[in-house]
Amino acid sequence: MTRKKLKLKSSAKKPLVIVSAIILIIVIVVFFYFNRVGELKSLGYSEEAAKSIIFKFKYSYIMDIGENETLNAAFISDDYIDDNLDKYAKIEYDNQEHLISNINKLLDKGYSVNEISLIIDKGDDESVTEFAKRDRVKNIDEFLSVDFAKLANYDRYVAYQELNNDDAETTVLYVNMDFDKEDYVDPLVIDDFDDYVLVNKHRQLSGKYVPDDLVTIDEEYVKADGEIEIERNVAKAFYDMADAASKEGLELMVSSGYRSYEDQEEITNTYLELYGQNYVDNYVAKPGFSEHQTAMSLDIASKSVNTFLESNEYVWMMDNAYKYGFILRYPKSKEDITGYKCEAWHYRYVGKKIAKYIKENNITYDEYYVMFLDD
Numbered sequence: 001m002t003r004k005k006l007k008l009k010s011s012a013k014k015p016l017v018i019v020s021a022i023i024l025i026i027v028i029v030v031f032f033y034f035n036r037v038g039e040l041k042s043l044g045y046s047e048e049a050a051k052s053i054i055f056k057f058k059y060s061y062i063m064d065i066g067e068n069e070t071l072n073a074a075f076i077s078d079d080y081i082d083d084n085l086d087k088y089a090k091i092e093y094d095n096q097e098h099l100i101s102n103i104n105k106l107l108d109k110g111y112s113v114n115e116i117s118l119i120i121d122k123g124d125d126e127s128v129t130e131f132a133k134r135d136r137v138k139n140i141d142e143f144l145s146v147d148f149a150k151l152a153n154y155d156r157y158v159a160y161q162e163l164n165n166d167d168a169e170t171t172v173l174y175v176n177m178d179f180d181k182e183d184y185v186d187p188l189v190i191d192d193f194d195d196y197v198l199v200n201k202h203r204q205l206s207g208k209y210v211p212d213d214l215v216t217i218d219e220e221y222v223k224a225d226g227e228i229e230i231e232r233n234v235a236k237a238f239y240d241m242a243d244a245a246s247k248e249g250l251e252l253m254v255s256s257g258y259r260s261y262e263d264q265e266e267i268t269n270t271y272l273e274l275y276g277q278n279y280v281d282n283y284v285a286k287p288g289f290s291e292h293q294t295a296m297s298l299d300i301a302s303k304s305v306n307t308f309l310e311s312n313e314y315v316w317m318m319d320n321a322y323k324y325g326f327i328l329r330y331p332k333s334k335e336d337i338t339g340y341k342c343e344a345w346h347y348r349y350v351g352k353k354i355a356k357y358i359k360e361n362n363i364t365y366d367e368y369y370v371m372f373l374d375d
């Protein structure tokens with residue numbers, strides 16, 4: 001009996017050992033799994049990416065590489081391709097919906113990782129997706145290496161350079177300023193108020209573009225009939241500037257400030273009747289194309305001299321306006337770029353930092369905007 005009992009006991013022990021061993025293995029695996037997920041997360045990977053990395057057996061590979069946003073995106077993407085892994089790691093990340101699928105397509109077309117980084121950096125999801133469908137383009141980096149290049153303008157760069165033979169940087173600058181388009185044809189229409197907005201013959205403010213912080217300029221500074229409104233910060237900067245000028249015996253006045261879309265319609269019609277189309281084309285901004293609608297521009301006058309260009313106030317403004325954040329918006333030497341004949345009286349407020357840069361580098365606001373503010 002005793003023998004039988006013992007035999008039974010030992011045969012019952014076997015499954016227990018196996019079960020214990022299995023449980024132990026599970027515990028160890030689960031422990032390592034969570035431990036590794038934790039390590040990957042502390043490197044900067046998302047939980048979803050960390051799990052995918054472990055299931056694809058890339059834990060050691062990723063631990064060697066460290067943080068990499070493109071890899072993070074790749075591991076959570078349905079478009080992940082194992083063969084492209086090394087290349088994903090070398091491509092600059094950008095937050096685009098079809099990033100990995102587009103990278104795969106561009107790699108298929110034979111683009112290098114550097115070229116793909118440029119394509120992604122200079123495009124948005126839509127333009128990169130379109131570009132990835134095209135046949136391979138050679139020397140893409142010639143234009144896209146320019147800081148402010150835009151992938152969406154690529155074909156225009158090629159066409160413009162063929163016509164004008166400018167270097168890549170000039171070509172990108174001019175095309176981004178729409179020099180390859182007719183004035184007033186197919187302009188960009190802008191609705192939302194923005195202190196830094198660029199308005200020119202290719203960029204039109206809509207009738208809905210209305211500044212929200214207008215103040216009335218103090219009567220003592222106004223050289224015009226009726227009240228003049230302007231954006232609050234511009235008024236402040238103007239008062240500072242006028243006070244500084246007055247210490248040198250000069251009297252800066254304002255002859256025009258904010259003009260609504262409707263005001264500009266009236267002005268255009270008046271000048272058209274008085275002086276004809278040619279004058280209007282050269283000197284009068286059409287509705288929506290006037291910088292005065294931004295409430296960031298002032299026409300400045302001298303209290304004593306009627307032609308501002310001939311006044312001492314003008315000479316003073318040339319040397320000092322930038323210190324108060326103002327720039328001469330349409331200088332004589334830049335008529336080809338602004339598209340406007342020189343207006344000695346018209347100043348745009350852009351803030352001190354930008355005004356200083358523009359003055360020191362002898363450029364226009366059109367160029368500054370395209371190089372630094374346009375996205």
Ligand SMILES: [Zn+2]
Pocket residue numbers: 256292297298299345346347
């Ligand atoms: Zn003006």
